Amino acid sequence: DQQVKQNSPSLSVQEGRISILNCDYTNSMFDYFLWYKKYPAEGPTFLISISSIKDKNEDGRFTVFLNKSAKHLSLHIVPSQPGDSAVYFCAASAMRQGAQKLVFGQGTRLTINP
Amino acid sequence: DSGVTQTPKHLITATGQRVTLRCSPRSGDLSVYWYQQSLDQGLQFLIQYYNGEERAKGNILERFSAQQFPDLHSELNLSSLELGDSALYFCASTQLSGTPYNEQFFGPGTRLTVL
Numbered sequence: 001d002q003q004v005k006q007n008s009p010s011l012s013v014q015e016g017r018i019s020i021l022n023c024d025y026t027n028s029m030f031d032y033f034l035w036y037k038k039y040p041a042e043g044p045t046f047l048i049s050i051s052s053i054k055d056k057n058e059d060g061r062f063t064v065f066l067n068k069s070a071k072h073l074s075l076h077i078v079p080s081q082p083g084d085s086a087v088y089f090c091a092a093s094a095m096r097q098g099a100q101k102l103v104f105g106q107g108t109r110l111t112i113n114p
Numbered sequence: 115d116s117g118v119t120q121t122p123k124h125l126i127t128a129t130g131q132r133v134t135l136r137c138s139p140r141s142g143d144l145s146v147y148w149y150q151q152s153l154d155q156g157l158q159f160l161i162q163y164y165n166g167e168e169r170a171k172g173n174i175l176e177r178f179s180a181q182q183f184p185d186l187h188s189e190l191n192l193s194s195l196e197l198g199d200s201a202l203y204f205c206a207s208t209q210l211s212g213t214p215y216n217e218q219f220f221g222p223g224t225r226l227t228v229l
Contacts, residue, residue, distance in 0.1 A: 004156075032215045043116060043204055043220035044157070051215055089156060095215060100208070101147065101170050102218060104156040 003027045004092050006105035014113050019077040021108050023090035026071065030092040034102065035064060035075045038087045047088075048075070080112045117141065118221035120205050126227045132193040135224045139186055139207030145169070146188040147218060148180055151202040163188055195228045202226075 005024045013019045021035075031052040036044035050057040050064045050073070057064050063076045077084055087109050091102040117140035127133055139146050148160040159172035163182035174180075177195075182188040192199060202225050206218035 034217055036220075041222075043118070043120075043206075043222045045116070046217040046219065049215070049217055091157075093215075100145075100216070100218075101159040101162055101172055102149075102157075102206075103159065104149075106156045 002106075003030075004090060004103045004105040006088075006090060006108050008108050009106070010109040010111070012111045012113060013080045015082060016079045019075075019080045019084065019110055019112070021075040021077075021088050021090075021110065023073050023075075023105050024071060025073075025092050025103075027092070027094070027103075028071070029094040030103075032093045032095060032100075033064070033066060033073050034091045034093075035062075036089045036091060036104075037084075038089060038107070044089060077110075082112050082114060085110060085112045116219040116221065118205060118207050118219050120203075120221035120224050122224060123222065124225050124227075126229065127195060128229055129195055129197060131195050131228075132191065133195065133226065135190040135192070135203050135205075135226075137188045137190070137205030137207075137221060139188070139205075140219055143207035143209050143219070144186065145208050146182055146186070147206040147208075148174075148188070148190050149204045149206065149220075151204065151223075152198075153201070157204060160190070192226070197228050200226055200228045 034049040035047040038044045087107045119138045145164045149157040160174040162170040206220045208216040
């Protein structure tokens with residue numbers, strides 16, 4: 001049972017345009033959500049997070065939106081740059097007794113075309 | 115550079131063997147997590163340690179075990195290796211103090227190939 005799903009394995013966007021990556025979750029106990037970026041042969045790099053008490057969090061070109069009723073979150077990158085080409089993973093956690101294991105989606109490969 | 119180090123970077127071994135993967139967390143981080151990423155898969159949580167004690171367990175096989183030492187580095191031991199254990203193994207660390215939610219910082223991973 002996959003609790004975090006990224007239904008688009010890949011996405012191609014023109015440089016300068018908006019990239020929108022989507023993620024759905026099924027576990028209503030999740031209360032913290034994160035996005036990671038991963039380049040080949042490297043570990044995931046933290047991008048941005050949001051707790052369930054918010055519906056939006058912004059950091060520079062990156063904005064994460066959370067729709068709790070739909071159990072859906074999205075990552076917007078504006079404007080998209082060639083260096084943004086990578087695999088993006090969304091992750092969710094439920095903070096319980098100091099345990100914060102992350103449940104990851106399968107990832108979306110983003111390609112920014114010049 | 116996340117500040118999390120993992121050794122070795124690559125490991126090639128045979129079925130039935132045992133290997134040890136090592137992780138040093140970021141300075142000041144008390145919690146260490148281990149994840150497995152198989153081909154074309156997302157990262158799967160294996161186990162978490164906090165200040166030397168096991169805190170949470172995921173889909174970790176009985177053939178796998180881990181520990182966190184007093185200096186906070188952690189080791190993941192994989193035994194009786196099978197072909198299907200070939201994967202990338204990532205370690206992550208976080209402070210787990212102060213605010214209740216902390217992002218995890220990942221190391222570069224160890225690529226294990228079982229032949």
